[in-house]
Every structure is written in structure tokens, then in C-alpha cells.
Amino acid sequence: MSWAGCRGRRWRWSPRRLGISEAQVYGPATFYSEFRLTPPPATLLTWCSGPTCRVLGGERIKLILEETLGCRLGENGPGDAYGLWLGQCNGTCEQAPQVWLNGRVLGKLSLAGAARLAQRLRDGETAGAIAPAPPEAVEIQPALVRRPETP
Amino acid sequence: MSAAYESLRAAAGPPREARDRPLLRVDLTTSSVAAGADLTLSRLRESIAARGLGVEIVRVGSLGLSFAEPTVELQRPGRLPVVYGPLPAGEVEDFLDAVLGSADAAPGGDDRRWAIGVRGPDGQDGVPPLSAHPFWGPQQRRVMELMGVIDPESLSEALAGGRYAALDRALGMDPMAICDLIEAAGVGGRGGGGFPAGRKWKFLLGAPGPDKYMLCNADEGDPGAFVNRILMESDPHLVIEGMAIAGLATGAERGVVYIRDEYPLSVARMRRAVDDAAAAGLLGGDLLGSGRAFRLEVVRGAGSYVCGEETGLIASLEGLRGMPKIRPPFPAQRGVFGLPSNVNNTETYAHVPPALLHGADWYREFGTEADAGTKMFSIGGALRRTGIVEVPFGSSMRELLEEIGGGVPGGGAAKGIQPGGPLGGLLNAGDLGLDLERPPFTERGVLLGSGGLILFDERACAVDLALYFSEFCEDESCGRCTTCHGGSQRLVEMLGRITRGGGRAADLERLGVVDRTLQNANCLHGQFTPYAIRAALRHFREEVERHVLERRCPARACRGLIRHRVTDPSEPALAEAAALCPTGAIGGDAASGRAIDDAACVQCGLCAELAPAAVAVEDRFPVPAAAGA
Numbered sequence: 001m002s003w004a005g006c007r008g009r010r011w012r013w014s015p016r017r018l019g020i021s022e023a024q025v026y027g028p029a030t031f032y033s034e035f036r037l038t039p040p041p042a043t044l045l046t047w048c049s050g051p052t053c054r055v056l057g058g059e060r061i062k063l064i065l066e067e068t069l070g071c072r073l074g075e076n077g078p079g080d081a082y083g084l085w086l087g088q089c090n091g092t093c094e095q096a097p098q099v100w101l102n103g104r105v106l107g108k109l110s111l112a113g114a115a116r117l118a119q120r121l122r123d124g125e126t127a128g129a130i131a132p133a134p135p136e137a138v139e140i141q142p143a144l145v146r147r148p149e150t151p
Numbered sequence: 152m153s154a155a156y157e158s159l160r161a162a163a164g165p166p167r168e169a170r171d172r173p174l175l176r177v178d179l180t181t182s183s184v185a186a187g188a189d190l191t192l193s194r195l196r197e198s199i200a201a202r203g204l205g206v207e208i209v210r211v212g213s214l215g216l217s218f219a220e221p222t223v224e225l226q227r228p229g230r231l232p233v234v235y236g237p238l239p240a241g242e243v244e245d246f247l248d249a250v251l252g253s254a255d256a257a258p259g260g261d262d263r264r265w266a267i268g269v270r271g272p273d274g275q276d277g278v279p280p281l282s283a284h285p286f287w288g289p290q291q292r293r294v295m296e297l298m299g300v301i302d303p304e305s306l307s308e309a310l311a312g313g314r315y316a317a318l319d320r321a322l323g324m325d326p327m328a329i330c331d332l333i334e335a336a337g338v339g340g341r342g343g344g345g346f347p348a349g350r351k352w353k354f355l356l357g358a359p360g361p362d363k364y365m366l367c368n369a370d371e372g373d374p375g376a377f378v379n380r381i382l383m384e385s386d387p388h389l390v391i392e393g394m395a396i397a398g399l400a401t402g403a404e405r406g407v408v409y410i411r412d413e414y415p416l417s418v419a420r421m422r423r424a425v426d427d428a429a430a431a432g433l434l435g436g437d438l439l440g441s442g443r444a445f446r447l448e449v450v451r452g453a454g455s456y457v458c459g460e461e462t463g464l465i466a467s468l469e470g471l472r473g474m475p476k477i478r479p480p481f482p483a484q485r486g487v488f489g490l491p492s493n494v495n496n497t498e499t500y501a502h503v504p505p506a507l508l509h510g511a512d513w514y515r516e517f518g519t520e521a522d523a524g525t526k527m528f529s530i531g532g533a534l535r536r537t538g539i540v541e542v543p544f545g546s547s548m549r550e551l552l553e554e555i556g557g558g559v560p561g562g563g564a565a566k567g568i569q570p571g572g573p574l575g576g577l578l579n580a581g582d583l584g585l586d587l588e589r590p591p592f593t594e595r596g597v598l599l600g601s602g603g604l605i606l607f608d609e610r611a612c613a614v615d616l617a618l619y620f621s622e623f624c625e626d627e628s629c630g631r632c633t634t635c636h637g638g639s640q641r642l643v644e645m646l647g648r649i650t651r652g653g654g655r656a657a658d659l660e661r662l663g664v665v666d667r668t669l670q671n672a673n674c675l676h677g678q679f680t681p682y683a684i685r686a687a688l689r690h691f692r693e694e695v696e697r698h699v700l701e702r703r704c705p706a707r708a709c710r711g712l713i714r715h716r717v718t719d720p721s722e723p724a725l726a727e728a729a730a731l732c733p734t735g736a737i738g739g740d741a742a743s744g745r746a747i748d749d750a751a752c753v754q755c756g757l758c759a760e761l762a763p764a765a766v767a768v769e770d771r772f773p774v775p776a777a778a779g780a
Contacts, residue, residue: 063753
């Protein structure tokens with residue numbers, strides 16, 4: 001998940017410098033789902049919201065993840081250790097229903113598989129212990145997944 | 152052939168093939184990486200080095216065989232290439248033992264465990280040709296010709312495969328002649344509109360001045376559709392060539408490819424391809440020494456569905472919120488930055504070079520009167536073989552889903568089809584025999600759209616799907632017009648209430664009122680939002696009525712209408728279900744017997760999955776005294 005700068009209300013500097021109104025910056029900054037005013041957590045579980053996942057049980061997987069992790073979709077868990085966010089379908093539907101752990105697709109999930117995954121995350125296991133590192137760390141260029149950067 | 156193009160072709164050399172050592176092509180796209188292709192590739196590299204084998208490894212795009220990812224293709228010198236898959240990293244050693252052996256040991260073993268087919272005219276060593284495979288046989292691969300064969304990050308391979316030959320020819324043609332040829336071929340918009348590209352280009356050609364924009368809509372936002380992604384990840388130069396030709400045909404000297412943020416690999420490969428093409432003089436201020444100009448830029452979206460609507464895309468390119476505008480003015484009159492612009496879908500551009508090179512008659516050899524040529528489809532859902540295929544317009548959907556796709560896994564019955572993305576609507580299985588062209592779909596009140604087809608079986612519920620798509624449309628509404636954001640909110644409220652058992656007989660009529668109101672929305676997003684519920688009412692009427700009038704979900708998918716109950720309290724599998732139950736709703740123990748606390752249960756169905764024999768899924772509400780009372 002990419003993240004660059006602009007914590008809290010610091011985005012306010014840019015309108016003055018660009019000579020436009022705050023609304024003209026705040027509008028686009030909040031319209032697009034990939035622009036954020038807070039950084040993503042270090043461990044991010046992204047739930048695919050696509051229709052193929054839906055017809056194969058994705059909605060119930062979301063419910064299980066939410067209940068087990070103790071946070072709703074779009075929120076971070078206790079202490080921001082992990083987050084459960086919504087992902088838009090990227091067309092890897094042969095792996096449906098799926099979630100992405102820091103960008104690594106965990107596919108063909110059963111309901112029990114989703115519960116086990118969520119319990120491991122809840123109990124403090126790191127993403128690296130659960131699934132292979134995201135593709136970019138395994139040498140794919142260009143990078144498929146961008147990691148959080150320090151603002 | 153221009154001298155500049157001839158020298159580029161000569162420098163590129165012949166197509167890559169195994170000459171003195173085996174050639175291993177590894178599909179590396181978002182689809183295959185989802186199945187672990189990057190891990191397979193690392194393992195192959197390590198193991199081949201450790202075995203002391205001289206093998207050339209090249210990363211390629213996708214053949215479209217998503218169901219068999221990760222796929223690899225091995226060609227030995229003088230032999231035909233064989234496609235293998237799925238090959239997970241854990242099977243790499245066995246695979247290499249069987250097909251290549253090592254420096255000290257000859258290969259031994261049966262490679263047919265992984266073999267899918269021979270990419271060539273005949274079989275080889277007991278492996279049949281790909282054309283005999285049900286997924287491959289009925290396809291007509293024209294724009295997909297080089298996909299999965301060439302390295303998408305190599306301009307040389309693209310040139311060796313014939314890319315930019317059409318651009319070279321177009322440079323010698325009059326702009327109007329190019330538009331005429333593309334119009335005569337009948338190349339239609341592949342995003343779903345089907346509008347003839349040649350005719351659309353003439354609008355832009357007629358606009359004055361060189362400051363015009365050629366825009367490529369690669370904001371493939373329809374979930375479940377991944378045609379454009381596979382195209383850009385596998386053969387980016389085909390898209391670039393098509394855009395450059397469109398630029399020549401319209402006098403537009405600038406182009407932009409707008410790619411959705413969810414496709415980082417497409418962005419990277421398109422940028423690489425644009426840079427390579429510009430360095431070779433295939434883009435820029437002097438195309439192949441002709442003095443004509445076409446500059447191309449790749450822009451990444453930031454996550455918004457309505458940016459796939461052409462005026463929304465234009466607003467997004469301008470750095471604004473991606474809010475669609477009312478047309479007219481059309482983009483050809485007033486597009487990006489107020490300049491005349493043309494927007495086509497990525498796949499539309501990909502059809503331009505072959506059409507220009509082979510002519511209108513060749514192009515029209517496939518397809519129908521309404522839709523000429525071939526179309527790429529992404530097929531998925533409750534389907535045995537998910538993937539990307541290219542078939543002529545007018546092919547039967549039954550053939551596509553049941554023969555190519557293999558139908559529902561396990562041979563179950565299909566319940567319906569979801570075509571054309573969230574705005575496309577739903578069809579029931581009785582319409583499987585429809586021809587894949589726009590008119591029969593439009594007649595049934597649904598859209599063929601950009602090529603996503605999702606098959607679903609009896610586990611899916613039409614009302615639940617209508618709710619899902621309404622939620623999607625509500626979330627992605629840009630918010631400018633009240634008709635759209637208010638209307639979609641109302642749909643979500645009503646459908647949500649119905650799936651929780653609060654349906655009222657009047658809802659059946661009220662859903663129609665919301666539908667008719669939404670037809671006054673500013674853009675297609677709002678106008679198409681009620682397609683899902685409209686199609687559900689039309690094609691799954693009985694199922695909707697049972698939800699509303701009887702509070703029943705026949706598919707037992709709507710959680711508000713069902714209840715889970717333990718029928719065999721001593722079933723051992725319930726122990727694991729109790730440990731995993733997300734709300735701890737399963738009480739008791741093995742000795743005393745287990746039961747579900749209905750107040751705590753959220754009806755996720757996990758226990759029924761783990762202990763199907765011991766947990767019953769029942770209707771939540773009692774049978775009504777008289778239906779409809």
C-alpha cells in the first residue's frame with residue numbers, strides 16, 4: 001500500500017503554495033480511495049470486494065474477518081497493529097474468494113481458512129510468518145506492491 | 152516499408168525461439184503471481200543453476216489460462232513448445248527431473264502430469280496440441296496472438312512479432328483513409344458502447360488545430376473483468392501502436408493512457424513500453440522519420456470507479472475529482488484541458504493494428520452485423536476454467552461458459568450469469584444460449600459491457616447480488632447529482648431491509664419507482680445503477696417475491712433470513728468449529744453436547760462448512776399462514 005506524506009491536516013500547506021482554495025485540494029484528496037490522510041498499518045489485510053469472490057462466499061469471509069479481528073472493514077485493529085481494508089477486484093478471480101496479506105494473494109479461502117488466518121493475525125503473528133513475502137521482495141521488477149514509506 | 156522501420160526490424164532479429172539450448176517461458180502477470188508464479192520462477196532459476204543446466208529463462212505475459220497458473224512453456228531446440236501448468240514452486244524439482252534432468256542425469260519421468268498442450272499445429276511425445284484443449288480450441292486469437300509468447304518488456308520481441316508494421320503503413324496513409332478503413336472494418340468500442348471507432352475518430356479529425364488528445368481508457372473498473380489488464384501486461388506495444396495510428400488518423404499529436412491504480416504491473420509495463428518505443432522513434436516528435444508526431448504518456452488513477460466513464464476520466468486527468476459531466480459537449484468538442492479529445496477502450500486500440508494491416512474484409516470475417524470481429528472475454532465465478540479468451544462476436548455464451556469454461560465445478564447446475572460488471576445486470580441460466588453480441592443482451596435489459604462474464608450456481612442469491620451491486624454503485628457514485636447518490640442509497644436501504652426479513656409487498660412496486668427516477672441521473676453510472684435489481688425482478692422474479700413476501704431465501708445466502716442449528720450435538724468436527732467460530736456462539740463441550748447460541752450467532756456458516764452433517768441451515772422465519780398474507 002503506497003503512502004507518501006500529508007499526515008493529519010498538514011495538507012493545508014499546499015493550497016496556499018499553489019494559489020488555489022483548500023477545497024480544491026481537499027476534494028480530490030478525499031474523493032479517491034488511494035489518497036489517504038492517515039498512513040496504512042504495517043500489516044494490512046485487504047479483502048477483495050469483487051463479484052466473483054461474492055458469489056463464492058466472500059461476504060461471509062468479510063464477516064468472519066471483522067468479528068475475529070475486532071475491527072470493521074476500513075479500520076485498523078487494536079493498537080494499529082493490523083488493518084482490514086477493502087480492496088477493489090484486480091481480476092485474479094481464479095483465486096476467489098481471496099484476501100491479500102500485504103499484497104500477497106491468499107486465495108481459494110474457505111470460511112475456516114479465513115477464521116484461522118484472522119486468529120493468527122489477532123494473536124500477533126507477523127505477515128511474514130503466515131505467507132511468503134510480497135512479490136516485490138522476491139525480485140519481481142517492476143514492483144507489484146509498494147510498501148509503506150516513511151513520510 | 153519505410154527505411155526506418157526496416158532497420159528497426161532488422162535490428163530486432165527473428166522471433167525468439169530455442170536455438171542451441173532449451174527456452175523456458177514463465178508467465179509473470181498479476182494473475183499468475185496471485186497463484187505464486189514469482190515463487191515458481193525463483194525456484195526454477197535456483198534449481199536450473201544448481202543442476203548445471205543451460206536453459207534460457209524468459210518472463211512472458213499470459214496465454215489467458217488463469218485456471219492453470221502458474222504456467223510455464225518449455226521449448227527444446229528443434230522441437231515445438233509445450234505449455235505446462237499449474238506448476239507451483241513445490242513441484243519444480245519433480246518437474247525438472249521429468250523434463251530436463253540435470254547435467255549428470257537424463258530427464259526421466261512423465262511430464263504429462265503438468266502438460267496442457269503443445270503450442271503448435273501437432274501434438275508431440277503424447278501431448279496433444281493446445282487446439283485440442285477445450286479452453287483453447289474454439290478461440291480465434293487475433294489481438295491475443297502474441298500474448299504469453301513474447302516478453303512484454305522487450306521492444307525487440309514485439310517488433311519481431313510484427314508490432315508497428317501497421318503504424319508504418321498508416322504513416323503512408325491519408326488520415327481520412329485510416330478512419331474510413333477502420334470504419335469499414337467495423338471496429339467498435341470494446342468498452343461496451345460498441346460505437347464505431349472510425350466514425351468517432353472523424354469527429355476529432357474535424358476539430359481544428361493540432362492540440363488534440365487521444366485518450367486510452369484503461370480504468371478497467373468493472374470488478375470481475377480483467378481483459379485490459381492482461382492486454383497491457385502481455386502485449387503493451389499493441390495498445391501503443393493502436394493509439395499512435397489513431398493519432399495519425401485524427402491529427403492528435405498527444406495521447407494519454409489512464410490506468411487504474413489497482414493495476415501497478417500494467418502501469419509499469421506500459422511505461423516501460425512507452426519509453427522503449429519513444430527511444431526507437433516509434434513515438435515522439437518524428438515517427439519513423441516521417442516528420443509526424445505522437446507523444447504518449449501513462450497516467451495512474453487513484454482508485455475511483457466513475458473515472459472509467461469518459462468525462463469522469465477527463466476530469467481525473469485534469470487533477471480534479473473524477474466527476475462525470477453532462478454531455479454535450481462531447482469530448483471531441485471539449486475534452487481534456489478543454490481541448491478536443493477522443494476516448495477509446497484499451498481493447499479497441501488493440502484491434503486497430505491488425506484491422507489496418509489485414510483490411511476490412513479480413514476483420515469482418517468474424518463477428519456479426521452489429522459487432523464485427525473478435526472480442527476478449529474474462530470468464531470466472533463458479534466455473535471450472537477461469538481465464539481470458541478471444542472469440543468471435545456472436546459466439547454462443549453456452550459454448551463460452553460450458554465448453555471453454557467447463558461449466559460449474561463438479562457438474563452442478565448453473566443458476567445465472569452476471570455480464571458486464573456492476574452495471575450490467577443479471578441473467579438466469581435459461582439465457583445461456585444467447586449470442587455474445589450487444590443486441591440480444593440489450594433486449595433482455597442487461598449489458599454485454601466490456602467482457603466480464605461471471606457464472607453463478609445455486610449458492611448465489613439474486614437479491615443478495617442485486618444488493619451487492621447496489622452497494623457498489625452507491626459507494627462509487629461521485630455524489631454530484633442527488634438522483635444518483637440518493638437513488639442508490641434508497642436501493643441499498645430497501646434491498647438491505649428485504650434481506651433482513653423486513654420486506655413489504657409494496658417494495659416490488661417501489662423498486663420500480665426508484666429505477667425510473669434513476670433514469671434522470673446525469674451520467675450512465677446513475678442510469679445503470681438499477682440494472683441489477685431490474686434484471687433480478689425480470690429474470691429472478693419468483694426468488695425476489697419469496698424474499699419480499701415470504702421472508703425466504705431459497706439459496707440460503709441472505710444471512711438475515713436463515714438460522715444455523717446443531718442437529719448432532721456429539722459430532723466431533725464441532726470442536727474445531729467452536730474454536731474458530733468468530734463470535735464464540737457455539738457452546739457446550741463434547742460430553743454435554745454442543746449448541747449454537749442464536750443471539751450470538753451471525754450466520755457466517757463456518758460451522759456448517761466444517762460439520763455439514765451436524766449443522767442444519769434453516770429458514771429463520773416461520774412459514775406464513777398464507778403466502779402473501
